Amino acid sequence: MAKITLNDLRHSYMADPKVPADYALKKLDVEWRDGGAYALLGPSGCGKTTLLNIISGLLIPSHGQVLFGDRDVTKLPTDERNIAQVFQFPVVYDTMSVYDNLAFPLRNRGVSEDQVDKRVRIIAEMTDLTGMLKQRASGLSADGKQKISLGRGLVREDVNVIMFDEPLTVIDPHLKWLLRSKLKELHQRLGTTMIYVTHDQTEALTFADQVVVMKDGEVVQIGTPVELFEKPRHTFVGHFIGSPGMNIMPCNVKGGEVAVGGTAISVDNASALSGKSGAFELGVRPEFTTFAKSGLPVQISKVTDTGRSRIVDARHDGRSIKLLVEEGQLIPDGSAFLAFDKAHAQVYADGWLVE
C-alpha cells in the first residue's frame, strides 16, 4: 500500500496532439492518500476511465508520471503494479465455478491453496456469494456476476489500490444501494485505497471521503462532499452536484459591490473581488435562497412538490432561479422578493470561484 501521486499527467489518444482539445486528459496533479476512499465524478467522456486506465497501467500516459509511494510506475505493466480493478460490465470466467473465479487472481500469483481457500471464503462472505461458490459462474444473473467481479477485485490483500469503474451500472436499483453501503463498509474494514468512478453524484457522495470532480479532462475540484456542496470552486461543480443544481446568474461587480439587475447582493467572497475581471456570475444554491420582504424581485412560475420539500421555479429577467421551500412554509403568489444567505453566496469569474 502506498500513496499514489500523479505528476503533470497528460494523455492524448492522438499520435501528434497540438491544441488542448486533442488531450483526453489535460495536466493533472493529484495525490491520492493511502487508505482513502475517493470518488472520481464527472459526466461521460470527461476522462475518468482514461485516468483509471493510466493508474492501472492499461494505458501509458503521453506525458507525466505516476508514482506509487516514491516508486515511478508510469511505464510498469499492469501485473507488476499490484492493483485491482472492477469494470463497468461484469467480467467472469464462464467455464469456472464462482469459487475458482474468486481464487483466480490469487492462484495466478502462486498463493498456497489453504491461503486461497481462506481468502475466498472471507470475500464470498462479504459479497454474499457463499451459497453459490460451487455453481458455474456463467449461470449467474448480471448482479451475481458483478459481485464476482467485485469479489475478484477485493480478494488480494496487499493491493496498492482498488479501482471501480462505474461498477453498479448493471445492478438493480434496490441492490445498488445495498452494494454501495457494502463497499463503504469494506473500505472501512480493509483500509485499502479505493477509487470509485461514477457519473452519479449520489454514488460519489455516499461512497467517498474525497470527491474528485472532472470536466473535459481536467480536475475542477477535489474536496469532501460538504465542501463540494457549500463551496463549489467552479460553476460546473455547483451545477453538477446537488439536486436541483446551483443557481447561477450573471452579475455586475464594481469595487466590492455585487449587483444582480440593480439589486445589491452581499456575498461571501466580496473582499477578494477588487481588481478581478472577467464574466462575473453569482452562485447560490436553492437551499440557501429564501423569500424575503425585499431583495431580488422575481415572478413565481412553477412549483414542484417532491414530498419532503417543494422546488419553486422563480424568474428574474427571464432567467430561472430555483429555491427549496420546506413543507408548511407559505409560497407567495405572483411576484415576490428573494434573499440569499450571505455565507453561501459567492461570485465566480469566468466560471471559477474568485478567491
Added chain:
Amino acid sequence: MNKTVNQKAWFLVLPVIILVAFNAIIPLMTVVNYSLQETFGDNTFFWSGVRWYEDILHSPRFWASLGRQLFFTFTILFIEVPLGVAIALTMPKKGPWVSVCLVLMSLPLLIPWNVVGAMWNIFALPDIGLLGNWLNAVGFDFNFTRQTGDAWFTLITMDVWHWTSLVVLLAYAGLVSIPDAYYQAALIDGASKWKIFRFIQLPKMKRVLTIAILLRFMDSFNIYTEPKVLTGGGPGNATTLLSIDLDKIALGQFDLGPAGAMSLIYFLIILLTSWIFYTLMMRNEEQ
C-alpha cells in the same frame, strides 16, 4: 373465446411445400424407390425389400470406404481446427491489416472446388508440378499417382489449404467479439497468455467453433469433387472415399439399387453424427 378452424392456412404454406418437394422430397423418394427395387435397365422394376441394405452393410468394400472416409474426416478436423484457431489468434484485431488478412484468408474459399482439385493435381505432379518436382528434387520419392501415402498426403494438404480459412474466419469472428474488459481484467488478475486463451478466448469461441467443427465434419464427409479431380479415388482404391465409391457403384457400374441403399445409409450417418455432435456440444454449453 372459441377458436375457429380455418384450413385456408394450408394454401399459404403450399408454395414452400411445393418448393421443398421438388428440391428435396421427390429426389430423396426416388432414391428410396431405387433402394427397394431391382431393375435391369429397361425401366422395369422388381420389389427387392431390404436386400440392398443388407448387401451394403455386409460388403467389406462399403466398410473400407467408410473407414477411409472417417480417417479423412478426423484427420482434417484434427489439423484444421487447431491450425485455424492458431492462425486466428495471430491475426491483427484492428488496423489496415485486418482487411488484408481477411481477403487473403477468404481467397481459397472463393475458388470452385473442381478448380482446387485440378490446381493441386498439377501442383503435385512429380514431373511437371511445382510441389511434386521440388519434393523429388530435395530427395523425397514423391508420386501421388502411384503411392498411397503420397496420395493421402496430397489429398489432406489440399483440404487443409482449401478449408482451414473457414475455421480461421469463424474463430476470428469469435475472438473479435470479446470485449476489451476481459483482457484488461485478465491482466489485472495476473493471468498468463495460456490462461487467457484457456479461460477467456477458448470459452468465448466455443459457439463458433462448434459451428466450424459441424460444418467441416459435414462438408468433409460429403467431399466429392476435389478428390475426384485430384486422385479419382486412386491409386487403386487407396483414396476412394464414400462419395467416390458411391459414384463408382451408381454411375460406373450402374447398380442403382445398391447405390440407392448406400446413399441412404450415407445420409443417415451424416444426419446422426451431426445431431449427436450438436446435442453433445450444446448440452455442455448449458451446464
